[in-house]
Amino acid sequence: xxxxxxxxxxxxxxxxxxxxxxxxxxxxxxxxxxxxxxxxxxxxxxxxxxxxxxxxxxxxxxxxxxxxxxxxxxxxxxxxxxxxxxxxxxxxxxxxxxxxxxxxxxxxxxxxxxxxxxxxxxxxxxxxxxxxxxxxxxxxxxxxxxxxxxxxxxxxxxxxxxxxxxxxxxxxxxxxxxxxxxxxxxxxxxxxxxxxxxxxxxxxxxxxxxxxxxxxxxxxxxxxxxxxxxxxxxxxxxxxxxxxxxxxxxxxxxxxxx
Amino acid sequence: xxxxxxxxxxxxxxxxxxxxxxxxxxxxxxxxxxxxxxxxxxxxxxxxxxxxxxxxxxxxxxxxxxxxxxxxxxxxxxxxxxxxxxxxxxxxxxxxxxxxxxxxxxxxxxxxxxxxxxxxxxxxxxxxxxxxxxxxxxxxxxxxxxxxxxxxxxxxxxxxxxxxxxxxxxxxxxxxxxxxxxxxxxxxxxxxxxxxxxxxxxxxxxxxxxxxxxxxxxxxxxxxxxxxxxxxxxxxxxxxxxxxxxxxxxxxxxxxxxxxxxxxxxxxxxxxxxxxxxxxxxxxxxxxxxxxxxxxxxxxxxxxxxxxxxxxxxxxxxxxxxxxxxxxxxxxxxxxxxxxx
Amino acid sequence: xxxxxxxxxxxxxxxxxxxxxxxxxxxxxxxxxxxxxxxxxxxxxxxxxxxxxxxxxxxxxxxxxxxxxxxxxxxxxxxxxxxxxxxxxxxxxxxxxxxxxxxxxxxxxxxxxxxxxxxxxxxxxxxxxxxxxxxxxxxxxxxxxxxxxxxxxxxxxxxxxxxxxxxxxxxxxxxxxxxxxxxxxxxxxxxxxxxxxxxxxxxxxxxxxxxxxxxxxxxxxxxxxxxxxxxxxxxxxxxxxxxxxxxxxxxxxxxxxxxxxxxxxxxxxxxxxxxxxxxxxxxxxxxxxxx
Numbered sequence: 001x002x003x004x005x006x007x008x009x010x011x012x013x014x015x016x017x018x019x020x021x022x023x024x025x026x027x028x029x030x031x032x033x034x035x036x037x038x039x040x041x042x043x044x045x046x047x048x049x050x051x052x053x054x055x056x057x058x059x060x061x062x063x064x065x066x067x068x069x070x071x072x073x074x075x076x077x078x079x080x081x082x083x084x085x086x087x088x089x090x091x092x093x094x095x096x097x098x099x100x101x102x103x104x105x106x107x108x109x110x111x112x113x114x115x116x117x118x119x120x121x122x123x124x125x126x127x128x129x130x131x132x133x134x135x136x137x138x139x140x141x142x143x144x145x146x147x148x149x150x151x152x153x154x155x156x157x158x159x160x161x162x163x164x165x166x167x168x169x170x171x172x173x174x175x176x177x178x179x180x181x182x183x184x185x186x187x188x189x190x191x192x193x194x195x196x197x198x199x200x201x202x203x204x205x206x207x208x209x210x211x212x213x214x215x216x217x218x219x220x221x222x223x224x225x226x227x228x229x230x231x232x233x234x235x236x237x238x239x240x241x242x243x244x245x246x247x248x249x250x251x252x253x254x255x256x257x258x
Numbered sequence: 259x260x261x262x263x264x265x266x267x268x269x270x271x272x273x274x275x276x277x278x279x280x281x282x283x284x285x286x287x288x289x290x291x292x293x294x295x296x297x298x299x300x301x302x303x304x305x306x307x308x309x310x311x312x313x314x315x316x317x318x319x320x321x322x323x324x325x326x327x328x329x330x331x332x333x334x335x336x337x338x339x340x341x342x343x344x345x346x347x348x349x350x351x352x353x354x355x356x357x358x359x360x361x362x363x364x365x366x367x368x369x370x371x372x373x374x375x376x377x378x379x380x381x382x383x384x385x386x387x388x389x390x391x392x393x394x395x396x397x398x399x400x401x402x403x404x405x406x407x408x409x410x411x412x413x414x415x416x417x418x419x420x421x422x423x424x425x426x427x428x429x430x431x432x433x434x435x436x437x438x439x440x441x442x443x444x445x446x447x448x449x450x451x452x453x454x455x456x457x458x459x460x461x462x463x464x465x466x467x468x469x470x471x472x473x474x475x476x477x478x479x480x481x482x483x484x485x486x487x488x489x490x491x492x493x494x495x496x497x498x499x500x501x502x503x504x505x506x507x508x509x510x511x512x513x514x515x516x517x518x519x520x521x522x523x524x525x526x527x528x529x530x531x532x533x534x535x536x537x538x539x540x541x542x543x544x545x546x547x548x549x550x551x552x553x554x555x556x557x558x559x560x561x562x563x564x565x566x567x568x569x570x571x572x573x574x575x576x577x578x579x580x581x582x583x584x585x586x587x588x589x590x591x592x593x594x595x596x597x598x599x
Numbered sequence: 600x601x602x603x604x605x606x607x608x609x610x611x612x613x614x615x616x617x618x619x620x621x622x623x624x625x626x627x628x629x630x631x632x633x634x635x636x637x638x639x640x641x642x643x644x645x646x647x648x649x650x651x652x653x654x655x656x657x658x659x660x661x662x663x664x665x666x667x668x669x670x671x672x673x674x675x676x677x678x679x680x681x682x683x684x685x686x687x688x689x690x691x692x693x694x695x696x697x698x699x700x701x702x703x704x705x706x707x708x709x710x711x712x713x714x715x716x717x718x719x720x721x722x723x724x725x726x727x728x729x730x731x732x733x734x735x736x737x738x739x740x741x742x743x744x745x746x747x748x749x750x751x752x753x754x755x756x757x758x759x760x761x762x763x764x765x766x767x768x769x770x771x772x773x774x775x776x777x778x779x780x781x782x783x784x785x786x787x788x789x790x791x792x793x794x795x796x797x798x799x800x801x802x803x804x805x806x807x808x809x810x811x812x813x814x815x816x817x818x819x820x821x822x823x824x825x826x827x828x829x830x831x832x833x834x835x836x837x838x839x840x841x842x843x844x845x846x847x848x849x850x851x852x853x854x855x856x857x858x859x860x861x862x863x864x865x866x867x868x869x870x871x872x873x874x875x876x877x878x879x880x881x882x883x884x885x886x887x888x889x890x
Binding site: 289347348351352354355356358359360362363364366367370371374488491494534535538539541542544545546547548549552553556 | 634684685688694695696699702703707709710714821824825860862870
Binding site for chain 2: 053054055074075076079080084085086087091092093094095096097099100103104105107108109111112113114116117118121124128132136148149151167171
């Protein structure tokens with residue numbers, strides 16, 4: 001596991017209506033680490049995430065995930081390969097209960113065949129019940145037991161973020177990309193999220209966190225990739241970036257929580 | 259009595275159609291405005307497959323004098339094949355209003371082609387001749403036939419309802435609802451949104467095939483004045499009023515909308531020389547119903563029921579109980595009290 | 600060859616009427632972000648108003664004016680009593696509800712006036728040759744009115760304060776509001792404008808076809824949407840171009856096949872556009888990823 005490259009991004013390019021959003025973005029993420037992806041607004045971070053996770057085809061470039069090329073594959077195929085991503089706003093399934101939200105995180109794809117709904121439903125339900133025990137533990141570890149039967153739309157923003165993490169934990173992916181997980185989150189919740197990330201890494205997953213909250217990045221991530229104007233301008237441990245003149249000028253005044 | 263039997267039979271047939279829409283729109287979230295096209299196609303096909311060869315000046319395809327059950331089966335298969343093509347094309351990249359407008363455009367084009375291109379289904383005059391199918395085979399006379407058709411429709415309705423209910427309570431059903439709520443998140447967790455919707459679409463279209471077959475037996479004949487694409491709104495009204503996603507709600511809503519409106523307009527005074535007044539009023543009320551429910555009670559009279567998890571300690575044999583109609587806070591409190599920290 | 604000129608000529612007239620209807624539809628979409636499927640009824644109401652006024656006063660000019668005025672009022676009413684009430688709901692919900700509204704409006708007209716087609720004949724004037732084309736005086740006026748509206752709209756959008764406010768609201772309603780634009784008033788006025796144009800389009804369509812009925816606006820709706828989508832939903836200039844293209848394409852296609860299929864061809868065009876160029880013919884393919 002040490003030394004292995006989980007994600008190898010090479011020279012990604014994409015433009016929208018004449019504007020180059022990602023302009024030759026390249027970086028590597030070592031396995032079983034937590035890596036931060038930071039940069040000023042408009043640097044192309046979220047676009048790069050969309051390109052890596054398959055939600056947007058690039059104009060050029062390649063991405064390798066533990067050796068497997070990702071470009072050209074649909075988002076759900078990439079997810080099945082083990083790369084899960086979140087979105088900037090919590091994307092819970094509002095009309096499902098919290099419990100069902102997390103159950104849907106499990107990699108139980110074969111149980112969801114339409115034919116099984118008619119024949120063999122009993123066996124499927126027994127399999128589900130076995131997983132339900134683990135999911136209850138997960139919900140408990142995120143303090144969601146009290147709301148497990150509520151439709152997810154009724155939760156507060158912070159609770160929705162926790163549901164997302166419970167869902168990720170249920171999916172146990174090899175690689176997780178978190179797109180601004182701290183958006184609208186109070187410090188206590190932030191600590192819980194930080195702990196969740198550390199736990200994911202301890203279990204062998206690789207985590208990439210896109211964030212503006214630099215204190216959080218400093219606390220949680222082993223190294224940081226800095227993007228500006230569609231390109232990676234620096235990569236390395238967070239402490240080394242403070243002295244990097246390119247990084248400082250890219251942020252120019254935005255780095256007040258350093 | 260005959261009148262009551264007729265109304266209930268027709269309500270059963272419409273309920274089968276509504277359950278198909280419930281799968282496609284209620285649970286999957288695809289607003290298909292072309293659904294009536296499948297129904298019409300199936301009705302036409304059932305008639306022309308069961309009829310003998312066309313006698314001039316009437317023209318239509320097939321005319322193979324097949325036994326009625328076989329005609330219904332073939333009609334359903336053909337309709338599902340058409341749905342497979344439409345779904346493959348339209349569901350791949352179109353969502354929401356684009357999908358709605360595309361299906362509306364497709365069914366409107368179909369309506370015109372069917373009405374103008376006579377060799378297909380005899381154009382504007384339509385086809386007829388399906389008289390009490392299976393009646394002679396089963397030895398049912400004229401007097402008893404409508405009871406037979408009622409029973410047949412009811413049986414198929416129950417079977418279709420069972421299928422939809424099973425889907426609703428299965429992991430597949432849960433996935434459908436997730437797709438309805440948020441598609442990118444579903445893809446991010448490894449499920450193909452297209453294939454999920456596609457499967458639901460095909461199943462929903464197959465119900466329209468069955469309903470069309472029954473409709474053919476019910477009406478005996480079919481022509482463009484018997485159907486307009488916009489009548490799909492009446493079906494949507496039933497699904498909306500009853501409760502989208504809720505099988506019993508959809509059936510109840512369809513019965514209420516259909517029977518209620520038919521009865522209502524029967525007792526309305528008819529303006530002399532103004533034959534369109536009552537039907538027009540009926541349409542106005544349907545439109546009002548749709549608007550009012552969408553605005554004030556979009557979940558319908560019987561909202562979708564959530565499965566509630568009642569087991570609470572690790573290692574316990576679990577149970578998934580059908581929850582109440584709406585999750586009331588006190589009920590959540592009850593399951594919390596069942597021994598948690 | 601002469602036939603081709605005639606077809607294109609007729610196509611221009613169709614395109615002109617289509618342009619009026621479509622640009623109104625696109626204005627509605629631009630400020631409210633909904634496809635108003637009851638839009639056809641704005642045309643129908645305009646046609647009825649014109650017909651009633653013409654019946655009582657005999658004046659074509661008064662008829663046209665009343666079509667525009669009543670259409671404008673209907674537009675405002677649609678926005679205030681309907682669209683705005685659904686502004687917090689998902690777009691699809693408003694779409695379905697607008698179908699319900701369309702159903703209501705059409706059938707209320709049936710209840711009052713009956714479902715039968717009414718004839719609407721006004722003096723068209725003698726046809727004259729203009730190069731390879733043949734137009735009557737009425738047809739010339741129709742095309743002229745479309746051009747006038749297009750130019751006026753351009754002037755409005757580019758050079759007036761209202762036009763700039765409209766564009767701001769269409770771009771981002773909340774941002775516009777935060778920048779001091781009276782968004783609600785702008786939206787209401789836009790619907791007034793759209794209603795005026797649509798009502799007038801209804802009058803023009805009725806007198807061009809020579810007949811109208813409670814459902815005739817609705818039957819023009821899908822073609823209107825085709826033209827709008829061809830040019831790009833919510834883009835007025837694109838819509839105008841789209842209308843010309845669709846109008847011409849319709850007439851040409853209709854002349855090679857049985858003209859009863861004309862509507863079916865229009866619907867086929869709509870389906871093709873949706874599948875291949877949902878952002879309009881002038882935009883790129885769009886970078887939608889299929890999930």
